[in-house]
Amino acid sequence: MSRIQARFTALQAQSRKALIPYITAGDPRSDTTVPMMHAMVTAGADIIELGVPFSDPMADGPVIQAACERALANGVALSDVLAMVRSFREEDTETPVVLMGYLNPIEVMDYSVFARQAREAGVDGVLTVDLPPEEGYQLTTALQEEGVDAVFLLAPTSTEARIAKICAAASGFVYYVSLKGVTGAATLDVEEVRNKLALIRSATSLPIGVGFGIKDASTAAAIAEIADAVVVGSAVVKKFEQYASAPNKIEGEVVSLLTSMRQAMDQIGH
Amino acid sequence: MKKSSQASMVMPEVVLPDENGHFGAYGGRFVAETLMAPLEELRQAYETFSQDPGFLEELDWDLTYFVGRPSPLYHAERWSEGLGGAQIYLKREDLNHTGAHKVNNTVGQALIAKRMGKTRVIAETGAGQHGVATATVAARFGMECVVYMGAEDIQRQAINVYRMRLLGAEVVPVESGSRTLKDALNEAMRDWVTNVDTTFYIIGTVAGPHPYPAMVRDFQAIIGREARAQILEQAGRLPDALIACVGGGSNAIGLFYPFLGDELVSMYGVEGGGDGLNTGRHAAPLCAGRPGVLHGNRTYLMEDSNGQIIETHSVSAGLDYPGVGPEHAWLKDSGRAKYVAATDDEALSAFHGLTRIEGIMPALESSHALAYAVKLAPQLSKDQIIVINLSGRGDKDIHTVAARQGITL
Numbered sequence: 001m002s003r004i005q006a007r008f009t010a011l012q013a014q015s016r017k018a019l020i021p022y023i024t025a026g027d028p029r030s031d032t033t034v035p036m037m038h039a040m041v042t043a044g045a046d047i048i049e050l051g052v053p054f055s056d057p058m059a060d061g062p063v064i065q066a067a068c069e070r071a072l073a074n075g076v077a078l079s080d081v082l083a084m085v086r087s088f089r090e091e092d093t094e095t096p097v098v099l100m101g102y103l104n105p106i107e108v109m110d111y112s113v114f115a116r117q118a119r120e121a122g123v124d125g126v127l128t129v130d131l132p133p134e135e136g137y138q139l140t141t142a143l144q145e146e147g148v149d150a151v152f153l154l155a156p157t158s159t160e161a162r163i164a165k166i167c168a169a170a171s172g173f174v175y176y177v178s179l180k181g182v183t184g185a186a187t188l189d190v191e192e193v194r195n196k197l198a199l200i201r202s203a204t205s206l207p208i209g210v211g212f213g214i215k216d217a218s219t220a221a222a223i224a225e226i227a228d229a230v231v232v233g234s235a236v237v238k239k240f241e242q243y244a245s246a247p248n249k250i251e252g253e254v255v256s257l258l259t260s261m262r263q264a265m266d267q268i269g270h
Numbered sequence: 271m272k273k274s275s276q277a278s279m280v281m282p283e284v285v286l287p288d289e290n291g292h293f294g295a296y297g298g299r300f301v302a303e304t305l306m307a308p309l310e311e312l313r314q315a316y317e318t319f320s321q322d323p324g325f326l327e328e329l330d331w332d333l334t335y336f337v338g339r340p341s342p343l344y345h346a347e348r349w350s351e352g353l354g355g356a357q358i359y360l361k362r363e364d365l366n367h368t369g370a371h372k373v374n375n376t377v378g379q380a381l382i383a384k385r386m387g388k389t390r391v392i393a394e395t396g397a398g399q400h401g402v403a404t405a406t407v408a409a410r411f412g413m414e415c416v417v418y419m420g421a422e423d424i425q426r427q428a429i430n431v432y433r434m435r436l437l438g439a440e441v442v443p444v445e446s447g448s449r450t451l452k453d454a455l456n457e458a459m460r461d462w463v464t465n466v467d468t469t470f471y472i473i474g475t476v477a478g479p480h481p482y483p484a485m486v487r488d489f490q491a492i493i494g495r496e497a498r499a500q501i502l503e504q505a506g507r508l509p510d511a512l513i514a515c516v517g518g519g520s521n522a523i524g525l526f527y528p529f530l531g532d533e534l535v536s537m538y539g540v541e542g543g544g545d546g547l548n549t550g551r552h553a554a555p556l557c558a559g560r561p562g563v564l565h566g567n568r569t570y571l572m573e574d575s576n577g578q579i580i581e582t583h584s585v586s587a588g589l590d591y592p593g594v595g596p597e598h599a600w601l602k603d604s605g606r607a608k609y610v611a612a613t614d615d616e617a618l619s620a621f622h623g624l625t626r627i628e629g630i631m632p633a634l635e636s637s638h639a640l641a642y643a644v645k646l647a648p649q650l651s652k653d654q655i656i657v658i659n660l661s662g663r664g665d666k667d668i669h670t671v672a673a674r675q676g677i678t679l
Contacts (some may be wrong), residue, residue: 055447055578056564058456059302059463065446065456077576103300103563108577130300130563134290155304157466162306180304181464 003096003124004172008207017224017265022233024051024067026076027240028247034087041095043255044262052081052101059129061182063234078105082121089122098125115142125149125172133169153177167204178212183234188213194226217264224265291480296596299479301566308466313481315386332377337367343500349627356650360660361497370662371521372403378489380407383470390414390469394458396451397587398430400474405439415439418457420450448581451591455565475518476595479566483595490524498528511536514659515638517588519595521661540642542584543611553582553589556602556609569596585614586634612641633662
């Protein structure tokens with residue numbers, strides 16, 4: 001059983017939902033990422049989504065774009081991100097790590113080289129934002145051969161036919177983008193999300209994570225009521241931006257945000 | 271009554287892309303899931319309208335009476351004589367309304383937007399030509415218009431920014447990344463993904479996700495269809511070579527496409543060579559880059575060894591783009607077209623040459639095509655023919671040219 005599957009199975013047995021925070025690797029510095037990953041696990045993160053910085057993050061909003069720019073200024077490349085995961089695995093062999101990023105750095109490394117190195121480093125899943133399944137066959141196959149899950153996005157605009165196609169290509173979990181827009185945008189409509197999730201559940205038995213627009217404990221709890229996992233990105237990365245001039249405060253801020261989300265999520269249904 | 275501009279979309283024998291938008295290994299649709307459905311909706315709309323006689327008639331009318339087509343094919347006799355070789359003909363896209371070929375495409379996309387019931391159009395722009403062409407058609411059709419432009423480019427192209435504002439467009443400065451065209455494109459995509467219900471994204475070049483590369487090509491192919499008929503009428507034969515500058519590549523593909531089946535016609539795309547290909551400071555992905563994925567398609571890119579997109583350098587803002595249309599990538603690999611580069615200095619020299627000898631002031635983008643003709647023409651005989659796409663006029667560039675001469679206007 002993969003680490004992702006094991007984690008969801010364990011959570012299900014406890015009637016709990018997964019909390020998946022996102023950070024951009026190498027922001028604010030290369031050596032802060034691994035300690036931050038451990039701190040997030042302690043604060044209640046079930047899966048870590050680790051962003052691979054890219055120069056042109058077209059699907060992200062200003063907060064994550066700025067995080068990419070800070071990481072790139074530190075010279076962080078895909079190979080460095082894999083090294084961070086390897087280092088994280090020295091102490092934590094249970095928390096799944098999903099890489100989230102764009103295709104071009106993976107193309108440059110070569111799909112099969114990347115898939116093998118990702119598995120060796122201890123990566124559990126890869127979400128390539130700009131790679132729909134239509135174009136993703138080769139990378140998905142390379143990942144599957146190494147036992148790494150290919151995580152795909154679903155959107156409010158996805159038709160039923162597309163939902164079926166994407167769920168067939170996906171493994172680990174699927175990631176529903178809760179609103180039309182970029183990461184960190186606007187507020188989400190929980191009812192609309194609930195309706196779409198019903199449609200997705202009829203197409204797959206994979207766990208469903210929901211992200212985009214989850215800002216605080218109450219939105220996290222609202223999504224935890226209807227989804228299997230809550231993904232929180234820009235709200236976390238905003239702390240990196242706010243405390244850029246006092247980087248030693250970032251960890252405490254992130255931990256307190258995640259702790260409040262964890263508590264609110266664990267209170268639902270109790 | 272003006273002669274018909276023959277807007278009907280007759281395809282040559284080579285029919286690409288395939289149904290998924292691939293030109294061989296290039297093109298495709300590399301976008302986040304939210305945009306997949308709107309792109310499919312656009313593809314269907316385009317496919318329907320491009321075969322709809324009513325749509326084609328409306329497009330033809332606008333191209334004739336609003337844009338001013340057909341544009342002349344002009345025999346540059348004095349310039350040809352000076353170069354001492356082939357006869358050079360200029361396809362005068364600089365004489366179009368708004369001063370460049372860009373408007374051929376914005377008229378077409380705006381008409382599709384109108385038929386799809388979209389009330390708001392957005393665009394990215396580098397030098398500002400596509401932004402002006404979009405703002406112009408938005409004014410013409412009564413649509414709301416937002417243009418994204420890199421903060422760096424806004425500084426460099428103040429006149430075009432003001433033109434867009436006069437036309438009623440909102441010009442949004444983009445502060446992210448390198449603050450140039452590629453970042454403006456990212457920002458326009460973000461707007462589109464957020465406002466996809468009401469908004470039509472008018473992409474200005476033959477890049478981006480399917481169906482944009484094919485759709486923009488088809489709207490620009492009127493350049494080559496007219497040029498082909500005009501050269502047959504004026505010279506009684508097809509040209510030996512075509513030359514066009516390549517940034518994203520829309521004016522080049524517009525000229526090349528209708529000639530693809532004419533095996534004896536050579537094609538040269540000229541990229542922005544900046545300080546020279548050996549300096550690394552250029553905008554020539556086809557000459558010196560490698561394949562990758564950016565802005566929704568697979569194509570040749572300027573990137574570092576980690577797959578990060580790098581900054582480009584060209585005296586011409588319109589060529590300052592790290593990618594290129596996927597069909598050019600395919601034409602390069604297949605050998606059907608050749609891609610070369612002209613440096614900033616070579617382009618400037620051609621700019622002054624044409625201005626003084628023919629009384630035609632070319633855009634700095636188009637000057638790159640002219641610069642390659644300066645090399646090619648003397649290698650050909652006097653009865654051979656080169657057709658160059660003079661894609662835009664140079665008024666917008668006089669501050670840049672003056673600055674190069676140490677003059678402040």
